[in-house]
Amino acid sequence: MDILGIETSCDETAAAVVERGRRVRSNVIGSQIPLHRRFGGVVPELASRAHVELLNGVIDRAVREAGVGWSGPRPHRQRLIAGIAVTTGPGLIGSLLIGTLTAQVLAFAKGVPVVGVNHLEGHLFAGLLEDPSLTPPFVGLIVSGGHTDLVVVHEVGRYEVLGRTRDDAAGEAFDKVAKLLRLGFPGGPAVDRAARRGNPAAIPFPRPWLPGSWDFSFSGLKTAVVNFLKERESFPQKLVSDVCASFQAAVVEVLVGKTMEAARTFGLKRIVVGGGVAANSALRTAFQTAARRHKYRVVLPRPILCTDNAAMIASVGYFLLKGGRPTPLNGKFASLRVDATLPMTSWRV
Numbered sequence: 001m002d003i004l005g006i007e008t009s010c011d012e013t014a015a016a017v018v019e020r021g022r023r024v025r026s027n028v029i030g031s032q033i034p035l036h037r038r039f040g041g042v043v044p045e046l047a048s049r050a051h052v053e054l055l056n057g058v059i060d061r062a063v064r065e066a067g068v069g070w071s072g073p074r075p076h077r078q079r080l081i082a083g084i085a086v087t088t089g090p091g092l093i094g095s096l097l098i099g100t101l102t103a104q105v106l107a108f109a110k111g112v113p114v115v116g117v118n119h120l121e122g123h124l125f126a127g128l129l130e131d132p133s134l135t136p137p138f139v140g141l142i143v144s145g146g147h148t149d150l151v152v153v154h155e156v157g158r159y160e161v162l163g164r165t166r167d168d169a170a171g172e173a174f175d176k177v178a179k180l181l182r183l184g185f186p187g188g189p190a191v192d193r194a195a196r197r198g199n200p201a202a203i204p205f206p207r208p209w210l211p212g213s214w215d216f217s218f219s220g221l222k223t224a225v226v227n228f229l230k231e232r233e234s235f236p237q238k239l240v241s242d243v244c245a246s247f248q249a250a251v252v253e254v255l256v257g258k259t260m261e262a263a264r265t266f267g268l269k270r271i272v273v274g275g276g277v278a279a280n281s282a283l284r285t286a287f288q289t290a291a292r293r294h295k296y297r298v299v300l301p302r303p304i305l306c307t308d309n310a311a312m313i314a315s316v317g318y319f320l321l322k323g324g325r326p327t328p329l330n331g332k333f334a335s336l337r338v339d340a341t342l343p344m345t346s347w348r349v
Ligand code: KG4
Pocket: 010, 143, 144, 145, 146, 147, 170, 171, 172, 174, 175, 186, 187, 188, 189, 192, 275, 276, 277, 278, 279, 280, 281, 306, 307, 308
């Protein structure tokens, strides 16, 4: 069963085809980074317009590259798209609407079902694409530009959110520190690169542990960086590298520490890390080291599956369409509801 995924929740215009929820047949991402760069962040109105311009072409390419077709005569027993999955939240409302309307019209025209997918759930399912043998239960850590959620995945569709950030998301903190250091947009990868030349022990930034809670908090750490820089007149390269490495070390220590602690507490030996920050090289190394030490299995999707993509959305869509939430949308014109602040929610009770 091949599902077409569509993702337009932020600044990536993406479409992908995934087979049985676990095998990526195509994964096309039309990045808008050059468009937003000169503004130092994503401009919602520009993002929506760019989605309108890019999406049809991106979908066509994803279908072509996967070698799948729509209903009708099948040359050489070509595989057919069985349904469409589209992100309905969380994200920028205008951007979400472009993807959702496109998906609904396409599903209506082609006579296939369409299902709405939670973007956060998608970030966890990137783990299934990376390691098709992975099965729940596992501990999931979602670290993106808007979210930092620590979750127990009991089964597909059944989630227990243990904790989330009380202020800035991990990716947001990376982006803000990059801005302070004038490293450009997007900030996370720039901090990652600069940190490679720096000393992670150079500056003792605070570790926001929030004892007794599974929540996170990164705004205090960000303020510590602001205060440290306030006392400096210029930012020589060595200082920039040391700030990046030391800030990154603090974020990584807390993320890895709390996730490993959750795995221990809940007796789970499998961990999945997803979202853009999961592409961070120091975070990946720290998780791999901790996993080896504790004999846990940590699934870190390859970077292209960590940042926003539609393959992860198609993966969730497969499970929803296959046997999860009943969908009354089959072949009819559907009306999916978008939700800019959709939290991580279970759909299987
Ligand atoms: O998941 P994602 O692509 O979009 C959202 O759902 O938000 O995550 C984007 C975030 C941005 O804050 C970006 O700076 C961060 O992920 N990011 C990174 C790295 N690559 C992307 N942060 C740290 N290191 C990276 N290598």
